[in-house]
Amino acid sequence: MALNLNGSTQYLYSGSWNxxxxxxxxxxxxWFYTTDMAQNSxxxxxxxxxxxxxxxxxxxxxxxxxxNDPVRALTYQTSWASAATTTGATxxxxxxxxxxxxxxxxxxxxxxxxxxxxxxxxxTFGAQTTQLGIGARYANAAGxxxxxxxxxxxxxxxxxxxxxxxxxxxxxxxxSYPTAVDSGNLEDYWDLISDSNSDGGNTGTSLTEVGxxxxxxxxxxxxxxxxxxxxxxxxxxxxxxDLGVSPAVVLEAxxxxxxxxxxxLTKQTVVKGLTSDGTRMIIGLGxxxxxxxxx
Numbered sequence: 001m002a003l004n005l006n007g008s009t010q011y012l013y014s015g016s017w018n019x020x021x022x023x024x025x026x027x028x029x030x031w032f033y034t035t036d037m038a039q040n041s042x043x044x045x046x047x048x049x050x051x052x053x054x055x056x057x058x059x060x061x062x063x064x065x066x067x068n069d070p071v072r073a074l075t076y077q078t079s080w081a082s083a084a085t086t087t088g089a090t091x092x093x094x095x096x097x098x099x100x101x102x103x104x105x106x107x108x109x110x111x112x113x114x115x116x117x118x119x120x121x122x123x124t125f126g127a128q129t130t131q132l133g134i135g136a137r138y139a140n141a142a143g144x145x146x147x148x149x150x151x152x153x154x155x156x157x158x159x160x161x162x163x164x165x166x167x168x169x170x171x172x173x174x175x176s177y178p179t180a181v182d183s184g185n186l187e188d189y190w191d192l193i194s195d196s197n198s199d200g201g202n203t204g205t206s207l208t209e210v211g212x213x214x215x216x217x218x219x220x221x222x223x224x225x226x227x228x229x230x231x232x233x234x235x236x237x238x239x240x241x242d243l244g245v246s247p248a249v250v251l252e253a254x255x256x257x258x259x260x261x262x263x264x265l266t267k268q269t270v271v272k273g274l275t276s277d278g279t280r281m282i283i284g285l286g287x288x289x290x291x292x293x294x295x
Contacts, residue, residue: 002031002218003135003192007039007151010211011136012196017046018130019161019187019203024106026187027164028058029098029172030157031220032150035091037062037069041150043097044157047131047139054126057137058099058109060089060150070117073099073109081121083107088115094153094220096173102163113173116166132159134190134207146210155220158189158201175221193219 005011028044039062048054055076061084062069070088075081088111089095100108107119131139134157136146158178162185171181178189179200189200194215196207 002033002153002155002216002220003196004153004214004216005135005150006211006213007036007041007149009149010209010213011138011146011149012134012190012207012209012213013136013138013146014132014205014207015138016130017132017188017203017205019159019205022129023125024104025100025102025161025163026056027098027100027160027162028157029096029160029164029169029178031094031096031155032060032089032152033092033094033154033218033220034060034062034089034150034152036151037089037091039151040148042133042135042137042148043071043150043154044099044159045133045137045148046129047133047137048126048129054124054129055137056101056125056129057148058097059148060097062089070115071095071097071099071109071111072117073101073107073119075101075107075121075123077123077126081107081119081123083109083117083119085109085111085115085117087111094155096220098164098169098172100163100169106163108163110169110173113170132205132207134196135213136210153216153218155192155218156189157192159187160185161187177221 003012030043032043039060041060041062042057043060044058046056055074057072057074057076059072059074060069061072070084072085073083096112098110102108104124105120105122109117133146135150135154137148138146156178160182162182164182168181172178178186186201187203188198188205190196190207191199192215196209198204198206
């Protein structure tokens with residue numbers, strides 16, 4: 001499922017998000033989907049409560065003319081400093097974004113785990129930077145209206161008080177859940193499946209919804225594969241799942257098997273018969289085993 005925002009009146013915020021100790025490093029990451037390539041909007045933003053003196057912004061920068069508009073990691077302190085991905089988003093597709101602020105002079109940004117852009121302009125973090133917006137830039141403590149509102153879908157947004165590595169970002173873009181990546185420094189994870197509550201991390205910050213955003217069944221980390229009984233007698237799973245923690249398998253009445261939890265199934269997995277007790281099938285997962293109860 002995913003959070004749906006209309007780009008004009010809907011966003012999420014916290015007016016007192018302060019796990020980062022007013023200092024770098026930290027990382028924002030999540031998934032976004034847009035059909036409006038002309039928007040210049042905030043995916044996640046951390047502003048200060050004096051009204052925009054210091055801003056750290058993960059932004060989709062749409063021009064309306066390019067099919068590959070970039071994601072940017074920006075910092076504002078009297079002027080903007082910006083890192084931009086070397087390739088960009090396309091319409092009607094889920095994309096993963098990650099913006100890393102490693103130091104005052106080290107900004108990094110990624111789309112879909114690669115196309116890394118960097119910037120080394122020195123910018124100070126700034127005091128009282130506690131105004132967190134998802135789908136908007138929010139600085140309401142200073143009486144300012146939210147702006148840079150995003151129109152589209154957002155899912156699995158998270159924040160770390162660390163500079164995620166290239167490998168960390170690639171893992172997230174490959175389908176890993178935030179709770180499985182640098183979990184010791186994961187401050188908040190909002191899966192945005194059905195509400196704006198925190199679903200993991202060390203802080204547990206719930207966000208306030210503005211404008212009554214909605215949620216739908218579209219999830220970039222969907223884990224459904226199909227199952228087929230081959231002529232050989234093998235059961236063949238087709239599709240891809242790359243999931244987080246606590247494995248479970250649900251056999252739907254439609255014949256679709258849904259994986260929930262820790263599994264990394266790529267392309268095809270073959271189930272070879274039953275166990276000695278005749279009641280369980282083994283699904284190959286490399287060095288691991290995921291048990292499916294029943295036949």
